[in-house]
Amino acid sequence: MLANDYAIELHRLEQIGPVDIPHIKGVKTIIKDRLDAHTYDPEVMKHMANKPLNQPLSRNLTELRQGGAPEIIPKANYDGVVVDSLMSYEMGREVPYLKISNHRLPRENKALIYVHGGAYFGGAVSDTLIPLKYLATMYAGTIYSIDYGLAPEHPYPSAIFDCLSVVSLIAKDHSEVQISGDSAGASIALGVSQLANQLGICQIDDHVLFYPTIIHGSNHNGPLWDDKKISIAPNERKYLHSNYRTFKQLDRLMTQFYTDGKSFDLTSPIISPLHADPTNFKNLTVIVGEFDPFRLQDEALAEQVGTAGGDVTFIRYGGMGHAFFNYIGKCAVAEDSIIEANKRL
Template sequence: MTLHPEIKNTFDSMPSEDSKQKIIPEEARKFMNIPATPIEKRVPLYALEDKNVPTPEMDIPIRIYTPEDKGNYPVLMYFHGGAFFSGNIESHDDIVREIAMESGYKVIAVDYRLAPEHPYPAALQDCYAVTKWVTEHKEELNWDGENLAVAGDSSGGNLAAAVSLLSRQKQEFTITKQVLYYPSLDLDLSEFRYASLIENAKGYGLESDVLAEFNSFYLSGGADPNDPLVSPIKEQNLEHLPASLVITAEHDPLRDEGELFAENLRNSDVSVELKRYKGGVHAFLGKFTHLDEYKGVYRLTGEFLN
């Protein structure tokens, strides 16, 4: 299927950028961190609360989304995307609100440390530490004590998958489900092993040529891209991981690694739902979920989680 007409019109109206121009994270954040939806148009919730979670490294800001007033809640941890060097709680606020309302889960968004100031494993440490903190504050959060899911988009999908792997390894808590939206699961770009990196290399928002530079910020502390906690697709043993929903977009360079990960999970007897959105692009949540073809992604998420 060709690119969705409205997405194409949006891209056509944008000024062309030089993909060879060096990325300066501090400058890129100024426009990458702008939410797609104005606050007055975002879904209202029963309650929102911002607070800081103490961890061994530092206090980590979080935002707690409570969709309705009830006794106990299943909890979903949300890790935002942004190529490991951008994004924050506010940039993904509209997305998380929708997920909370459709799922009925209390959602906790984590404002983890960003690269290159804080390369791997800082972001993973923060996401894991806050998730552990949640399990230790059951009464304060009105967590039901049973359902603990993780979710993330793009680099946040990487972190969600890595937290699931780390929780299986450490056995300090159990992740029950994971939702990965167009995840970045393979940071080894020594060669383009996926057809989607070539098919969707240019003209679809995220361009393949910039991925290595994006990843370099996260890897700048000497991380090995073949380490499964850096590139979850490198994990050979996927048994006993949580039931998974993997969302991909047809015109996304990262499409094939997400779909291969889903296949690998299924081959390890993990329950998997895989949905490819035709005509879609990377990072379509928030930006294009007003379109009929993509608005159902939140409903699908809610149905999977429940």
Template structure:
């Protein structure tokens, strides 16, 4: 498929503006640029019944979270969401729009996690925070007006990686029992030898050099399954998965490889590849890319069916 016209136009606008690659910036400048791009190109938040900023006890201190509650009467299902940004960039604001949409379409309480970022807090800080919040959500079901037996995790890019890792942790720890995982173009391994990485490693926003910059800041041990869940020996017993990939994304093949390994392990899996699209088209760029909104709408519909089945 040719590059989606909206994606092509957006990439051209970035080139015309002379925006340097994020990996050539300081961490502070990369964070500010990422925020500005999402503010301009992301999906605006939808109205929901309630939005609250809370903190959750963590191993290294309080973890900020944002809780989105939809209209209706609880107890609601719950979705714990982890934002993308290569474990280095991003915060709660960059996924305000997607979280409100998912809360409304899935009719679920969405808890968005502001986990600690590298390089100030390298691996396993982000994993520890995401695990802590997921366990807290199940333990605080009454406070959040949720059903603790109907909890799923989700995330985009590095957040998709964290969602997969949290699901592995929950299985190993004997809980909480998750019903699903939604992985939007996830990082599943740190190796860069897939066809999609070679074909799409330059020219499509997320480059091989940028991924190396992210991973160098985040984790020294790429073989740890909490960094590269694709390397886990056994995937049986994990929750049902919905995996979204993009044709022109260097991460396409590793996301689809993880989905295939889940399927081989007997896990119910749905995979949705968006032809013509680039990395970040949904969670970060859905305000300017029609397929981005479509991807989020479909994920919301999947979650609603999962929660009500």
């Protein structure tokens, strides 16, 4: 996208406000559609068109981790933003994490805990460093990004305990603790929030989730995976359907690697937050792409929390699939989503 077009699109997105969506009850909904509605963003379509349709997903962990690595995104100089590499030894664990702060902003005594995505078996704090540095240019607190141990070498619930270690440390010095994450990291974040409250570590009221996956063991022929519910231009439906098929395979593999093949109750609210008591998540923001295969489960979570009396904002970006942080600097949506997240922190 040309720089001028990017700026115009970012300005357009910033002007879009809430609308009523009847099937998502109790939720403030913001739909940021493309001008060419119900079509893939050209950058996303380039990626989709380069992949064979309905191709079986590799089950090889090394190949999966390589395939899940984000594209190189542009480097930017965020003046005043400082990144420190630190370690938590709380709860008898050794957990590396990044502290991301901006000394040019007046800071409140609040902390944002961030949990990166990567299907539980991939990803790294470096993947989301640029989006978080951008967030740090406007967030009036300190951001902590956790380098938790990946499955299957560190299977469930290890990642949750790693994150609890950092939360336990950070909560000692901050009056307010918020939590965020993307994809599988958002699911881990919701498990952490529940346990932090139940164990008396701290109360986490603000949850900002980017395209979360929030249920294991769901019925892939059921309503949470029905791509026929998604409006899309007829000539692009084959790409949507193929992507849904790929994500159904990925969903099974995520559970397999996350649990290391062991038998867990997948309806536990810690591993599958869609089964949690929705009153646990009082202030919730869910940000997802129109064509993300996790969209329907994200809508279900937003409605559950909203009808239980929570303060819920659901933001859907037209033309986008999963993991649109990868398009920062290419698609204005990625930048706008961070601006929207900051409004709710």
